[in-house]
Amino acid sequence: MATANWTADNIPSQKGKIILITGANSGLGLEASIVLSGKGAHVVMAARNPEKGERALAEVRRRHPDAEVDLMRLDLADFDSIRRFSEEFHGRYPQLHVLIENAGVMNPPKRELTKQNFEIQFGTNHLGHFMLTGLLLDILKKTPHSRIAVQSSGVHKIKSLKPDIHFDDLNWEKSFKSMQAYSQSKLANLLFAYELDRRLKASNADIIVTAAHPGWTKTNLQNTSGFFVSKIMNNLMAQRVAMGTLPILRAATEEGLAGSEYFGPTGIGELRGYPELVKSSGKSHDKELAGKLWEVSEKLTGMTYNFDGPR
Numbered sequence: 001m002a003t004a005n006w007t008a009d010n011i012p013s014q015k016g017k018i019i020l021i022t023g024a025n026s027g028l029g030l031e032a033s034i035v036l037s038g039k040g041a042h043v044v045m046a047a048r049n050p051e052k053g054e055r056a057l058a059e060v061r062r063r064h065p066d067a068e069v070d071l072m073r074l075d076l077a078d079f080d081s082i083r084r085f086s087e088e089f090h091g092r093y094p095q096l097h098v099l100i101e102n103a104g105v106m107n108p109p110k111r112e113l114t115k116q117n118f119e120i121q122f123g124t125n126h127l128g129h130f131m132l133t134g135l136l137l138d139i140l141k142k143t144p145h146s147r148i149a150v151q152s153s154g155v156h157k158i159k160s161l162k163p164d165i166h167f168d169d170l171n172w173e174k175s176f177k178s179m180q181a182y183s184q185s186k187l188a189n190l191l192f193a194y195e196l197d198r199r200l201k202a203s204n205a206d207i208i209v210t211a212a213h214p215g216w217t218k219t220n221l222q223n224t225s226g227f228f229v230s231k232i233m234n235n236l237m238a239q240r241v242a243m244g245t246l247p248i249l250r251a252a253t254e255e256g257l258a259g260s261e262y263f264g265p266t267g268i269g270e271l272r273g274y275p276e277l278v279k280s281s282g283k284s285h286d287k288e289l290a291g292k293l294w295e296v297s298e299k300l301t302g303m304t305y306n307f308d309g310p311r
């Protein structure tokens, strides 16, 4: 599995595959859309803002004039938007080979809420994707060898942020600590990815779930973190977006994976470098915690997963 200096050149042809990418209008999601379109995939770019989405779509078409690429509207901070998106997706696409769960929001200066009143980072990064996946599971089941690739973050294991799932205050009503809330959401991404992979295996489904993190990559994500981080540190420390996108591209396309692999950069502190398998925290593998998060997520989203039925 270890491939020295893995790059987009290692990605085999993706012709014949339908690949859905959330947060596709910016940063890592846009770069993944460009690369995978260039590899021949039919890419469905999901974006919450139509104007930004159109600009990103034009950029993909500029880079790959023959690209088979569509744009769809999806706001992961609104359950109604996710339901509408799922209905439209079902009407348009018979299959879904790869679902890349990439959209994310980080470190808002003030506590913000989703449409259904969940803290914005937990609500968007975790609950939104939890619901989306459940709604698209039937199409993934109908598609041979399908895959879900989840974008997490190294922040899920930064000890000073006390990463945990705060069941007593999931929405940070008692005391809001923005980066801790982000860390919770990114730990939730991994707990969800591994738990979903276990449940799919138990149900004998032909779907695997993988995960990745991009190290520190210069994108719009840091724009809410103040001048020092977004302008100075981003220019000094962060890697380029093409490099930061490699872990999720590897998680989404590498052949011969079994499921539950986690890719990230292998440089110092996993902040930069070529993607390889890396270790996520012990907590991310805690099955009891994952089971509890699953139950709560079903309750909060009203989304009950259906693992029965045709493979």
Ligand SMILES: NC(=O)c1ccc[n+]([C@@H]2O[C@H](COP(=O)([O-])OP(=O)(O)OC[C@H]3O[C@@H](n4cnc5c(N)ncnc54)[C@H](OP(=O)(O)O)[C@@H]3O)[C@@H](O)[C@H]2O)c1
Binding pocket: 022, 023, 024, 025, 026, 027, 028, 029, 047, 048, 049, 052, 074, 075, 076, 077, 078, 102, 103, 104, 105, 106, 124, 151, 152, 153, 154, 213, 214, 215, 216, 217, 218, 219, 220, 221, 222
């Ligand atoms: N960059 C890094 O160093 C880094 C490190 C660790 C993890 N990550 C993860 O990588 C992923 C991609 O982030 P990025 O770095 O590429 O940042 P980015 O450039 O800010 O892209 C984030 C994307 O998510 C979208 N998004 C945010 N809220 C959404 C919502 N409610 N519904 C639908 N889409 C929404 C954004 O849309 P708008 O443009 O409309 O806001 C944007 O397209 C995130 O999950 C992030 O947590 C990034």
